[in-house]
Amino acid sequence: MGNHSLRHQMEALKVLHELNGSRTAKSSAEVSSDDSGSRRKSLNYKPQTVAERARESQFSRLVDILSQIISIEQDLLRPLSEDLGSFLLRHKDSVDLRNICLRMAISEAGCQSDRDLKELRVCLQLIVDNLLSALREENSLSSMGAVRRLFSACF
Numbered sequence: 076m077g078n079h080s081l082r083h084q085m086e087a088l089k090v091l092h093e094l095n096g097s098r099t100a101k102s103s104a105e106v107s108s109d110d111s112g113s114r115r116k117s118l119n120y121k122p123q124t125v126a127e128r129a130r131e132s133q134f135s136r137l138v139d140i141l142s143q144i145i146s147i148e149q150d151l152l153r154p155l156s157e158d159l160g161s162f163l164l165r166h167k168d169s170v171d172l173r174n175i176c177l178r179m180a181i182s183e184a185g186c187q188s189d190r191d192l193k194e195l196r197v198c199l200q201l202i203v204d205n206l207l208s209a210l211r212e213e214n215s216l217s218s219m220g221a222v223r224r225l226f227s228a229c230f
Contacts, residue, residue, distance in 0.1 A: 081152065083169035084145050084202075087176040091138045094180050130187050137195050141172075143228035144202060147221050151210075165205050172198045203229050 123131075175198055179191045203225055210218040210225075 078152070080166045080169035081145065081148055083166075083173045084141065084148070087169075087173040088138070088141050088145060090173070090176040090180050091134075091141065094176075095134070095138060130189065130192060133192050133196075134187050137192065137199060140199055140229055143224070144199065144206070147224050147228070148206070151217070151221050165202070168198060168202050168205065172202065199229075 172195075175191065175194050179187055179195070182188065182191065207222060207225060210222050
């Protein structure tokens with residue numbers, strides 16, 4: 076069960092990276108070069124609003140947090156038994172995370188709504204909270220290090 080949950084999280088991260096890559100490609104395509112080599116904005120270029128920049132910043136931060144969570148979980152699962160590994164990773168939260176990311180990928184033009192970002196943030200917070208409670212119960216040296224890494228990644 077633990078590896079299946081981690082696989083869902085890695086799929087979600089892959090979707091978010093693809094979504095981020097398509098947004099980056101779209102924004103760079105809006106700036107083109109003319110014959111003299113100088114850069115100019117295309118006619119359909121629209122400057123970003125402060126809200127759009129804030130959403131992009133939050134999106135990037137959430138992608139980074141998910142990356143760090145996956146790294147921490149992989150490090151934790153290596154030495155653990157299957158029983159504890161499946162306890163650490165709650166399957167439902169990982170499936171929810173993947174579904175949120177898939178929905179974001181198929182949304183209108185890959186734009187993230189505030190609702191999508193909030194759901195992604197809440198889901199990541201649930202995953203982190205569940206990991207923290209499991210790690211506090213284990214109370215080993217490796218779990219203490221993982222708790223510190225989770226706090227530095229997320230808070």
